[in-house]
Amino acid sequence: MLNCQAVGNGSGLKESWKWPCTGSMNHLLQRSPTPGPWTSISLWPVRNRAAQQEVSTSSVGTFPKRVKIVEVGPRDGLQNEKNIIPTPMKIKLIDMLSEAGLPVIEATSFVSPKWVPQMADHAEVMKGIQKFPGISYPVLTPNFKGFQAAVAAGAKEVAVFGAASELFSKRNINCSIDESVRRFDEILKAARAASIPVRGYVSCVLGCPYEGKISPAKVAEVAKKMYSVGCYEISLGDTIGVGTPGTMKDMLSAVMHEVPVAALAVHCHDTYGQALANTLMALQMGVSVVDSSVAGLGGCPYAHGASGNLATEDLVYMLAGLGVHTGVNLQKLLEAGAFICQALNRRTSSKVAQATCKL
Amino acid sequence: MGNVPSAVKHCLSYQQLLREHLWIGDSVAGAFEPAQESSQPSGLPEYVKIVEVGPRDGLQNEKIIVPTDIKIEFINQLSQTGLPVIEVTSFVSSRWIPQVAAGATEISVFGAASEPFSRKNINCAIEESMEKFEEVVKSARHMNIPTRGYVSCALGCPYEGNITPQKVTEVSKRLYGMGCYEISLGDTIGVGTPGSMKRMLESVMKEIPPRALAVHCHDTYGQALANILTALQMGINVVDSAVSGLGGCPYAKGASGNVATEDLIYMLNGLGVKTGVNLYKVMEAGDFICKAVNKTTNSKVAQASFNA
Numbered sequence: 001m002l003n004c005q006a007v008g009n010g011s012g013l014k015e016s017w018k019w020p021c022t023g024s025m026n027h028l029l030q031r032s033p034t035p036g037p038w039t040s041i042s043l044w045p046v047r048n049r050a051a052q053q054e055v056s057t058s059s060v061g062t063f064p065k066r067v068k069i070v071e072v073g074p075r076d077g078l079q080n081e082k083n084i085i086p087t088p089m090k091i092k093l094i095d096m097l098s099e100a101g102l103p104v105i106e107a108t109s110f111v112s113p114k115w116v117p118q119m120a121d122h123a124e125v126m127k128g129i130q131k132f133p134g135i136s137y138p139v140l141t142p143n144f145k146g147f148q149a150a151v152a153a154g155a156k157e158v159a160v161f162g163a164a165s166e167l168f169s170k171r172n173i174n175c176s177i178d179e180s181v182r183r184f185d186e187i188l189k190a191a192r193a194a195s196i197p198v199r200g201y202v203s204c205v206l207g208c209p210y211e212g213k214i215s216p217a218k219v220a221e222v223a224k225k226m227y228s229v230g231c232y233e234i235s236l237g238d239t240i241g242v243g244t245p246g247t248m249k250d251m252l253s254a255v256m257h258e259v260p261v262a263a264l265a266v267h268c269h270d271t272y273g274q275a276l277a278n279t280l281m282a283l284q285m286g287v288s289v290v291d292s293s294v295a296g297l298g299g300c301p302y303a304h305g306a307s308g309n310l311a312t313e314d315l316v317y318m319l320a321g322l323g324v325h326t327g328v329n330l331q332k333l334l335e336a337g338a339f340i341c342q343a344l345n346r347r348t349s350s351k352v353a354q355a356t357c358k359l
Numbered sequence: 360m361g362n363v364p365s366a367v368k369h370c371l372s373y374q375q376l377l378r379e380h381l382w383i384g385d386s387v388a389g390a391f392e393p394a395q396e397s398s399q400p401s402g403l404p405e406y407v408k409i410v411e412v413g414p415r416d417g418l419q420n421e422k423i424i425v426p427t428d429i430k431i432e433f434i435n436q437l438s439q440t441g442l443p444v445i446e447v448t449s450f451v452s453s454r455w456i457p458q459v460a461a462g463a464t465e466i467s468v469f470g471a472a473s474e475p476f477s478r479k480n481i482n483c484a485i486e487e488s489m490e491k492f493e494e495v496v497k498s499a500r501h502m503n504i505p506t507r508g509y510v511s512c513a514l515g516c517p518y519e520g521n522i523t524p525q526k527v528t529e530v531s532k533r534l535y536g537m538g539c540y541e542i543s544l545g546d547t548i549g550v551g552t553p554g555s556m557k558r559m560l561e562s563v564m565k566e567i568p569p570r571a572l573a574v575h576c577h578d579t580y581g582q583a584l585a586n587i588l589t590a591l592q593m594g595i596n597v598v599d600s601a602v603s604g605l606g607g608c609p610y611a612k613g614a615s616g617n618v619a620t621e622d623l624i625y626m627l628n629g630l631g632v633k634t635g636v637n638l639y640k641v642m643e644a645g646d647f648i649c650k651a652v653n654k655t656t657n658s659k660v661a662q663a664s665f666n667a
Contacts, residue, residue: 244629
């Protein structure tokens with residue numbers, strides 16, 4: 001009796017192990033000859049040029065030709081990991097991510113070590129990393145003091161955090177949404193004077209652990225405020241990963257009335273496995289900046305044992321399959337993921353890594 | 360009859376299958392709080408039929424052999440959830456179809472869109488397998504037993520690599536033409552992405568109506584839900600999944616396999632798409648089977664909910 005769905009046995013199985021396993025990554029990856037952060041990578045299945053440039057016009061939607069990936073692993077990822085990573089390892093991770101061609105790598109957070117011990121070495125990390133040309137290394141600055149320390153440490157771009165939920169704002173940063181925007185204004189004025197761009201984050205855009213449902217109108221209001229005080233880009237975060245493609249669409253529709261889509265990014269958490277589907281919806285609506293975290297680093301502080309960020313490897317895999325240019329070298333990204341998982345003594349949350357590196 | 364195996368499926372909701380409007384199922388009463396419902400994005404089906412393959416596709420790829428009484432309890436729990444189709448199969452030689460058919464409610468035949476996969480998996484070329492399936496489907500039809508057709512490697516093959524949409528269409532058309540009521544298109548090694556899903560479906564849908572198609576996505580590279588969303592946007596309304604994401608991938612050690620039913624339902628609930636399934640009861644069945652096979656669930660919804 002044969003089992004139709006079973007693995008081929010004997011020599012058939014052995015042969016199949018050659019692909020798509022690590023040993024023959026060449027079957028999966030084909031690097032174009034030009035090195036550099038924006039090197040075009042074509043992933044299995046290998047497509048012809050025409051297919052890679054295609055932009056679908058069917059009802060399934062169009063996709064941007066290029067997507068900028070904002071790698072938040074070293075900050076958002078690590079700060080939610082239990083084990084404290086020594087500074088040299090953090091620096092090495094960031095250097096490996098730079099080698100992988102990620103155009104934006106969030107390096108650290110200038111927050112009080114009392115609140116986030118993992119980020120206590122922020123100045124050393126900023127000073128120790130290699131700054132590749134063409135790559136940005138923004139840092140989080142929750143307040144003016146943090147901003148000043150960041151600039152002193154050599155930061156050339158900063159990020160501030162708001163929320164679409166009053167309760168979350170009060171519990172997370174101890175003030176109302178309006179008060180938080182007033183504080184950001186102080187940072188933004190100083191940043192403008194120093195020619196430092198500021199990215200704005202809006203948390204809880206698809207749901208709040210305290211308030212529950214969040215209205216798209218509220219998200220649009222907060223995003224508009226942050227954009228109008230000078231943030232060049234607004235990253236809309238599904239902080240607890242409860243969103244689904246429908247709520248993502250409704251929220252973006254509302255925000256896009258107030259903020260141009262070119263200035264929007266999505267930051268999806270994979271707590272309920274919805275991150276990639278939600279990101280796909282955002283791309284179909286014209287968003288071309290996506291936040292993700294190598295190896296899917298970072299758990300969810302609101303659901304013990306749950307996963308956190310969308311894994312950069314899985315995002316890159318999808319975008320490559322869609323023929324969307326990212327400039328990222330998946331092989332090197334996988335190496336960075338393997339390195340940090342070993343350092344953290346944890347298994348990767350990236351399915352692509354699990355399938356290819358046997359991690 | 361030859362020795363091409365066929366899966367004999369004991370469809371616990373065969374009566375529902377015979378009914379014209381399968382999808383007027385029970386509303387989800389007392390269910391786990393669904394994700395906030397949005398206005399349904401245009402172009403999505405109102406109802407999706409979920410084909411639960413955990414007891415078959417899921418368990419057969421798990422290392423631990425599950426005792427029969429546990430299997431029965433598992434299936435009993437699943438049948439309380441509202442899932443309209445639950446696949447429970449025994450694999451038999453097609454010679455035994457007449458005898459087994461006495462108790463069977465539905466059968467499946469497994470084709471492939473890849474020649475090397477067909478040869479390695481079922482020891483014959485695609486054409487030869489189709490000839491044998493013809494006989495099986497014919498016999499089943501005489502006994503009023505519906506046959507579901509599966510097409511493996513619809514988005515890629517572990518041996519051949521790239522698979523053309525035309526080849527998938529050719530094989531699907533054969534199966535549909537011989538009398539399979541539904542064709543489940545399987546991304547067997549999970550390598551597909553929304554782009555390749557779309558191209559494949561565009562081709563198949565030129566020959567087979569969307570209502571006769573299903574997608575069976577593996578989550579080996581984390582692409583399953585994104586691929587399923589694409590399929591829904593194209594008009595597909597039957598999706599295969601496995602509770603707890605049971606079943607690894609035999610072609611990539613350590614990798615995950617089926618998409619988790621819980622995560623699929625979560626997405627569909629959030630999209631306002633009806634399924635008739637009680638998510639919370641599915642999670643309970645998932646919790647039960649994971650404890651029984653001593654493994655952690657592959658469902659993110661379960662991970663987030665049981666540990667919260």
